[in-house]
Amino acid sequence: MAKSVPNPVNSADDVPALPKLPKPLQSVDVDQPIPFKLTPAAEQLPRTWTFINRYNDQPITLTCMVGCTANHDRDMERAQYPEDIWCQTNGKDVMLPINVTGTSESYRVLRMTMNCIPFSSKMSERLPHVTIEMIDDHWIDGLDPDGLATVISTLSSQLDRLREAHATLIDVRAEYRRHAA
Numbered sequence: 001m002a003k004s005v006p007n008p009v010n011s012a013d014d015v016p017a018l019p020k021l022p023k024p025l026q027s028v029d030v031d032q033p034i035p036f037k038l039t040p041a042a043e044q045l046p047r048t049w050t051f052i053n054r055y056n057d058q059p060i061t062l063t064c065m066v067g068c069t070a071n072h073d074r075d076m077e078r079a080q081y082p083e084d085i086w087c088q089t090n091g092k093d094v095m096l097p098i099n100v101t102g103t104s105e106s107y108r109v110l111r112m113t114m115n116c117i118p119f120s121s122k123m124s125e126r127l128p129h130v131t132i133e134m135i136d137d138h139w140i141d142g143l144d145p146d147g148l149a150t151v152i153s154t155l156s157s158q159l160d161r162l163r164e165a166h167a168t169l170i171d172v173r174a175e176y177r178r179h180a181a
């Protein structure tokens with residue numbers, strides 16, 4: 001998967017050599033978490049590896065889902081229950097201030113991961129699927145492509161209503177100011 005990387009500000013190609021200046025402080029958005037990435041594996045070939053089946057001490061060799069960034073070191077270090085083997089990729093996190101206890105706090109919303117649990121007792125989880133954490137520990141899980149399309153469609157409709165409300169809000173505020181003046 002191609003990743004778009006912003007052009008560096010001081011590209012050696014188009015900026016003449018300048019005397020070194022102290023680096024300006026960069027603004028940090030505290031609401032943006034550091035991306036959680038266990039390996040830079042998104043562009044690598046899926047890993048093939050072996051673990052010991054804890055039920056019968058026999059080795060099982062499997063190939064990860066494409067893009068899996070799970071750290072399987074622990075799975076390889078000791079015998080595991082096959083159903084505990086879990087491949088995963090992580091999407092980008094976004095945070096919003098949400099009031100749950102009387103004061104707004106930053107919560108991660110709409111967190112998406114793609115998972116594959118090759119020995120899951122739920123057969124549908126043995127294929128790559130998507131899980132969405134709507135907000136802190138509230139999940140829509142086991143989404144196949146149709147299920148994910150349904151969620152996207154529902155959220156998209158609600159986003160359209162928010163956009164309409166945004167336009168209306170601008171008009172209503174302008175009208176309010178005219179009368180209040």
Ligand SMILES: [Zn+2]
Nearest residue numbers: 064068070087
């Ligand atoms: Zn994996």
